[in-house]
Amino acid sequence: MPFSFFKKKTSKDLYTIAFYNLENLFDPENNARTLDEDFTPEGFKRWTPKKYRKKLSKLAKTIHGIGRPANTYPPVIIGVAEVENNSVLKNLIQTHPLEAVDYNFVHFDSPDERGIDTGLIYHQKYFKVLTSEAIPLFVDNPDGVRDTTRDILYVCGLLNGEKIHLFVNHWPSRRDGSESTEYKRITAAQVVKVKMGEIAAEEENPNFIVMGDFNDDPSSKSIQTLLEQTELHNPMESLHVPRSRGSASYKKIWSLFDQIILSHRFYRYEKGSHSFDTANIFDQEFLKELKGKYKGSPFRTFAGRKYLGGYSDHFPVYIILKYNK
Known part of the structure; x- marks a missing residue:
């Protein structure tokens, strides 16, 4: 069930803020500066313009549908992960039905060797960008070699005139083991x-x-480190207890790696705030595997090299x- 602090309000004063890991949103072009060869027509994934357009x-x-049915309007702010470049974000916001929304975006190329970055899509009617920057994340692997991981995207702007500081993250993976990479x-x-x-x-x-x-999940040490001695609150923690839901699934075990954490100031009522x-979690049925051993899990684009054609x-x-008027 959704975690709710206030009683339901009329939708015209409700504003959805979302985060979505897009699972390798690459264009089919080969970029000589990054390891994107798999996502080309001749590459490992056989990534063609047709498959790209379908994704x-x-x-x-x-x-466009995130937040429904609680809110009938599309999100005003969407943080995204695993986007290759400016072009894919431009193509995305120009794709139906998003092309009818006055969206723009913020993106910086990061040092990630695969070329996957974070970005922020925003509705220009409601959110005005004041400043933005890519904050480098300098971490080394155990052998002392620099881990060329994603930057942290910082955007400061006005949401309906109220100043908000946003951080879009895609923290280092657990690929080499959750405990051995925890320090990153x-x-x-x-x-x-x-x-x-x-x-x-x-x-x-x-x-x-x-x-x-x-x-990492809400209970993980990294998230708890983020919350310690700050005015932050994680409303998503309650969504992961018990682990019957999540944003991603591995070996039929749900994780809630995707989270939105916010200041305690969002729990007060004040005019103009x-x-x-x-x-x-936006886990509608159309986003799920409908049959087989992975039934109920996110319907992904690829499983290894096998093209599934999902989301x-x-x-x-x-x-x-x-918004308090």
């Missing part, structure tokens, strides 16, 4: 906290929203904010 269509449909994600949490501290030193009572694929209403290996997550 864009599925993702656009999903993004703890470092990422500390980097976010340092930036938050710098903002708090210059601005009284700032509003923070920290979203992303953290590659936004108050927390709902947090949930993503993650479900989107979202919060809904109520």
Whole structure:
């Protein structure tokens, strides 16, 4: 069930903020500067323009619907992960039905060797970008070699006139083991906290929203490190107890790596501000495997080299904010 703080309001004053790991949104072109050869027509994945367009269509449909039926309007802010470049984000927001929404985006190329980055899509009618930057995440592998991982995207802007500081994250993976890579994600949490501290030193009572694929669950040490000695609250923690739901599934075990964490200030009522209403996982049936041993899991684009033609290996997550007039 959705975690809700306020009673349900009329939809015209509700604003959905989402995060979605898009599972390798690559264009079919070969970029000589990144390891994207698998996602070309001749590559391992046999990634053709037709498959690319099909994925864009599925993702656009999903993004447009995030937050329904609790909110009838498409999200005003969507953090995304695993996007290759500016072009794929431009193609995405120009794909039906998103092309009818006044979306723009923020993106920076990161040092990730595969070329997958984070980005922020926003509805220009409701959100105005004031400043943005890519915050480097410097972590080394156990052998001392630098892990060329994703930057943390920071965007400061005005949502209906209220100033909000957003962080879009895709923390280092567990590919080499959750315990042996834990220190990398703890470092990422500390980097976010340092930036938050710098903002708090210059601005009284700032509003923070920290979203992303953290590659850790709400109870993990990295997430708890992020919350320690801050004014942050994780409304998604209650969605993962018991582990009957999640945003991704591995060996039939649900994880909630995708989360949206926000300041306690969103839990107050003040005219001209936004108050927390709902947090949930957008796990509609059309996004799921409908049969077989993975029934109920996210309907992904690929399983290894096998093309399935699905959406993503993650479900989107979202919060809904109520604007207090």
